Amino acid sequence: MNLSYLIRRLGAVVVVMAIVTVAVFVITNVLPGNAALMILGENSTPENLAALERQLGLDRPLLVQYFDWVSGILQGDFGMSLRLGLPVAQVVGSAFINSMWLAGIALAGVTLISIPLGALAAIKRGTKYDTIIGVFSYVGTALPEFVTATILLVLFASPGNTIFPAGGFVEPKEDFLAFLNHAVLPVATLGLVLMAHISRQVRSEMSEVLSSDYVRAARLKGLSERRVIWRHTLPNSLAPAVAVISLNIGYLLGGIIVVEEIFAWPGLGRLLIYALQNRDLPVIQAITLVLAVVYALSNLISDLVIAKLDPRVRYA
Amino acid sequence: MRKILSSPSGVVGVMLLTVVMSAAAFGPWLAPYDPQLFHAQNRLEGPSIAHWLGTDHYGRDMLSRILNGARSTVLFGLGATALGVCAGSIIGVVAGVEGGRTDSVIMRLLDGMLAMPELLFTLLIVTLLGGGTLQALLAVGVAFTPGMARIARSAVLSVRTREYVLAARARGESRAWIVLREVMPNAIGPIIVEATIRVSFAIMIGATLGFLGLGAQPPSTEWGLMVSEARQFMFRNPWGVIVPGIAIAMTAMGFNLFGDALRDAFDPKRSH
Numbered sequence: 001m002n003l004s005y006l007i008r009r010l011g012a013v014v015v016v017m018a019i020v021t022v023a024v025f026v027i028t029n030v031l032p033g034n035a036a037l038m039i040l041g042e043n044s045t046p047e048n049l050a051a052l053e054r055q056l057g058l059d060r061p062l063l064v065q066y067f068d069w070v071s072g073i074l075q076g077d078f079g080m081s082l083r084l085g086l087p088v089a090q091v092v093g094s095a096f097i098n099s100m101w102l103a104g105i106a107l108a109g110v111t112l113i114s115i116p117l118g119a120l121a122a123i124k125r126g127t128k129y130d131t132i133i134g135v136f137s138y139v140g141t142a143l144p145e146f147v148t149a150t151i152l153l154v155l156f157a158s159p160g161n162t163i164f165p166a167g168g169f170v171e172p173k174e175d176f177l178a179f180l181n182h183a184v185l186p187v188a189t190l191g192l193v194l195m196a197h198i199s200r201q202v203r204s205e206m207s208e209v210l211s212s213d214y215v216r217a218a219r220l221k222g223l224s225e226r227r228v229i230w231r232h233t234l235p236n237s238l239a240p241a242v243a244v245i246s247l248n249i250g251y252l253l254g255g256i257i258v259v260e261e262i263f264a265w266p267g268l269g270r271l272l273i274y275a276l277q278n279r280d281l282p283v284i285q286a287i288t289l290v291l292a293v294v295y296a297l298s299n300l301i302s303d304l305v306i307a308k309l310d311p312r313v314r315y316a
Numbered sequence: 317m318r319k320i321l322s323s324p325s326g327v328v329g330v331m332l333l334t335v336v337m338s339a340a341a342f343g344p345w346l347a348p349y350d351p352q353l354f355h356a357q358n359r360l361e362g363p364s365i366a367h368w369l370g371t372d373h374y375g376r377d378m379l380s381r382i383l384n385g386a387r388s389t390v391l392f393g394l395g396a397t398a399l400g401v402c403a404g405s406i407i408g409v410v411a412g413v414e415g416g417r418t419d420s421v422i423m424r425l426l427d428g429m430l431a432m433p434e435l436l437f438t439l440l441i442v443t444l445l446g447g448g449t450l451q452a453l454l455a456v457g458v459a460f461t462p463g464m465a466r467i468a469r470s471a472v473l474s475v476r477t478r479e480y481v482l483a484a485r486a487r488g489e490s491r492a493w494i495v496l497r498e499v500m501p502n503a504i505g506p507i508i509v510e511a512t513i514r515v516s517f518a519i520m521i522g523a524t525l526g527f528l529g530l531g532a533q534p535p536s537t538e539w540g541l542m543v544s545e546a547r548q549f550m551f552r553n554p555w556g557v558i559v560p561g562i563a564i565a566m567t568a569m570g571f572n573l574f575g576d577a578l579r580d581a582f583d584p585k586r587s588h
Contacts, residue, residue, distance in 0.1 A: 012427075015424060015427075016424070016427050016428050016431050017431070018428075019424060019425060019427065019428025019429075019431075020428050020431050020432065022428070023428055023429060023432075024440075027440050027441070027444055028440075134325070138325070138569055138572060138573065139565065139569065141516075141568075141569075141572060142516065142520075142564075142565040142566075142567075142568035142569035142572060143561070143564075143565045143568075144520040144521075144523055144524050144527075144540075144564060144568075145524070146523075146524055146527045146540070146543060146544075147523075147543060147557070147561035147564060147565065150543060150547055150550060150557045150561065151557070151558065151561065153550065154550050154551065154554045154557065154558075158551045159551055250433045250434065251433070251434075253433040253436070254433040254434055254435030254436060255435075257435055257436065257439070258435070258524055258527075258528070261528065272436070272439070273439075273528065276439060276440075276443045279443075284440070284443075288432060288436060288440065291432065291433060291436055292431045292432050295431055295432070295433060296431050
């Protein structure tokens with residue numbers, strides 16, 4: 001691994017994160033009504049409001065507030081939740097772990113299913129497999145998560161015929177099987193949409209490899225079709241497949257917001273909706289930052305994996 | 317157009333879009349009932365002869381509601397995308413044409429915006445603006461801007477050094493003339509293709525916002541809101557969630573298929 005490439009990429013991530021903190025701070029501070037107003041409610045007197053603003057430090061210049069906030073974050077202090085009365089780091093931390101379970105299982109499952117599916121569609125291009133997978137992926141891409149989730153609920157969680165629980169969460173260390181049972185429907189919802197996206201993109205990348213000159217050369221050499229695919233096509237399709245998956249991480253992170261809300265999964269998405277509805281600014285800021293960091297890091301990791309798989313991009 | 321109709325997916329896309337567009341154009345006239353009229357005797361019914369797609373929890377006719385909601389749904393998708401494409405193209409073209417420091421500052425800012433998942437970004441803006449259809453439209457438009465700007469920029473960069481641009485520059489044409497007459501017409505292809513596909517995303521995000529209660533408000537016939545309202549009764553009458561769900565999927569799929577066919581027509585090399 002080229003060290004200077006790694007450092008340059010990490011530097012870029014830091015720059016982007018700095019921009020994200022500014023964006024988040026600006027957006028949340030333009031929100032009508034500040035934290036003091038949120039706590040006291042609409043009936044507060046101007047004197048009370050001013051006093052609480054002073055106590056919370058909201059009367060200071062925005063620039064000072066910004067640097068105060070950022071330096072707190074760098075020390076792991078995200079402030080206090082305005083609504084829950086708990087440190088933001090604690091609330092967001094436990095929600096983060098729950099979300100990562102959900103996203104992790106969904107991503108692992110999707111990777112295992114959709115890459116072979118996309119590859120199969122590309123290899124059997126023009127046959128009925130290809131058509132079926134194509135139709136599936138078009139339908140899947142066009143269904144928003146909330147529709148898929150609702151249909152799955154109707155099918156598998158109706159009161160007379162409950163195959164999987166309609167929502168809720170069990171700590172994985174308490175009862176792992178019950179945890180998995182609760183995870184089935186949310187993971188399936190996330191998975192269907194992602195599978196549609198990823199298998200379609202993998203098919204298109206793999207088709208490109210299949211029509212490349214070296215695959216044709218391998219065929220012309222008289223190699224068996226199996227060898228052409230396993231030795232010449234698949235290894236070269238791996239890097240694009242990783243790229244495709246990392247492209248869809250952002251989609252996954254957006255998807256968990258809706259899915260957690262529907263299935264009452266106590267993760268970042270559900271917490272975010274709660275915080276947005278209650279204008280809990282420190283929580284909104286922390287969740288946005290955490291999601292952006294996860295997104296940036298996963299992109300970085302995938303770039304490093306691609307560089308490892310495909311020596312040509314290492315020094316790019 | 318003939319190229320688009322030469323692939324089966326293009327044909328399906330055009331067919332779906334025709335259905336959706338006619339619903340958007342003539343929906344209110346085609347609807348058999350007033351979309352807000354309560355048929356108190358026939359609440360939460362499945363499809364029947366009187367109500368082809370069933371009724372909701374107030375006994376309102378679903379077919380009439382879907383037909384009435386088509387216009388706002390399609391207009392939402394087109395409007396939000398148009399906003400994002402216009403703003404994004406201007407930013408992207410400026411970055412691509414100016415180059416140098418302007419370009420790198422703009423691109424870093426866009427990277428920062430793109431570092432947030434799209435739905436999260438949209439949610440933040442909607443909360444900032446307050447819920448409602450227009451606010452949701454603005455939010456989706458703003459959220460689309462950085463992505464569109466990137467595409468516009470790379471489209472501009474790819475034609476910037478072509479001979480006809482260099483020739484125009486050598487002729488001493490003004491910068492505005494070069495951008496509007498030489499660069500833009502040749503860079504517009506990828507922008508249009510991306511925009512078509514984005515309409516389906518805009519419709520899905522708009523429906524999601526309606527579902528979360530941050531977009532259209534009752535008694536609107538917005539499809540996402542219809543799913544959200546029918547969810548309470550989904551086990552008694554699954555049609556209430558399935559019908560608007562299918563309507564959303566059909567519309568999104570229509571724009572997706574059409575966009576893909578458009579891409580293949582513009583760029584035959586990529587048609588696998």
